[in-house]
């Protein structure tokens with residue numbers, strides 16, 4: 001009998017990766033699958049970044065644990081210019097993806113972690129792996145599943161003793177919602193009132209459909225907001241594994257803990273990747289335009305999918321950023337019940353087996369199992385050819401989707417067919 005850490009034994013593999021594997025298997029066996037399950041940026045990485053990577057391919061030494069100084073400096077400039085955030089390069093840390101930095105932060109902080117219903121799948125398993133305390137805060141589709149200040153205040157009034165850390169993600173995975181300035185300002189008032197630490201996951205900041213970047217709560221609550229970001233989503237470089245975090249003034253005292261934990265775990269991010277990232281955060285005009293174009297394509301697709309599904313009676317969040325929306329089949333609940341489907345897990349299996357549609361059930365995003373909500377990721381297309389066609393396209397949005405993202409077009413038609421068949 002092998003003795004193991006029980007809290008890790010209880011974790012299940014991330015469902016995002018599990019569904020991706022199942023879809024690959026089905027496709028391998030000749031089935032056609034419309035893959036709305038996996039949220040990877042489909043676009044090509046800009047050549048200013050790949051050129052810098054090639055130039056540094058021979059850099060083989062370990063870099064400083066918290067990251068290369070010129071990179072930390074460049075991120076600080078980028079945060080100010082392109083995210084409206086004040087930071088200090090000495091308190092910006094580089095890690096192998098923001099996921100690892102979120103995890104190390106969760107390891108360092110004690111107290112209760114607050115997660116709004118409709119949040120990223122990995123926060124809770126990370127907390128559970130250290131047997132941490134947590135609370136899921138209620139949200140509702142009428143607010144696009146954004147956290148209300150009243151809900152946060154009510155929880156903080158009930159639990160006055162523990163240290164509280166709110167994990168806030170905007171633009172949001174899974175809903176595509178982007179918090180507005182005034183919403184963040186209101187949340188900041190409550191955070192300050194109750195001394196809440198905020199982990200602000202801004203990994204999709206520039207993947208915004210309306211503005212250059214998304215508002216940050218750190219503008220209204222700079223003293224206790226830790227900002228997280230990285231290359232994966234904005235720069236389409238998930239496989240480079242580079243993320244950063246910016247520690248706020250009230251938490252500067254934690255720097256040596258982070259440094260020790262980094263040095264005893266991952267040591268430092270790969271040297272060539274750190275050098276390539278300097279080019280990313282220099283954010284030259286051609287790179288900036290590329291990112292704006294990618295966001296415009298995502299907006300067009302998001303609006304198409306949203307309009308189709310809403311006009312067929314489904315509930316949908318209206319994405320303003322990222323690659324996702326939550327869709328709900330709750331108005332068809334009774335009809336699904338008649339065919340023995342009562343949970344989102346049942347329905348996700350039914351959709352995959354009968355309609356070839358892969359969606360992630362809401363249970364992965366802190367919804368109850370009887371709530372028939374799903375995350376739909378709208379990135380199953382060839383980003384390189386789509387971005388090239390977008391430059392010269394002058395047809396309607398629907399024509400664009402039919403011609404360039406046929407898997408999305410046909411997948412949406414399958415979802416609509418499923419509710420028509422009920």
Ligand SMILES: Cc1ncc(COP(=O)(O)O)c(C=O)c1O
Nearest residue numbers: 097098099120173203230232243
């Ligand atoms: C909301 C959110 N935060 C963080 C991450 C982690 O990104 P990475 O570790 O690649 O920086 C992801 C990736 O899917 C995400 O969707």
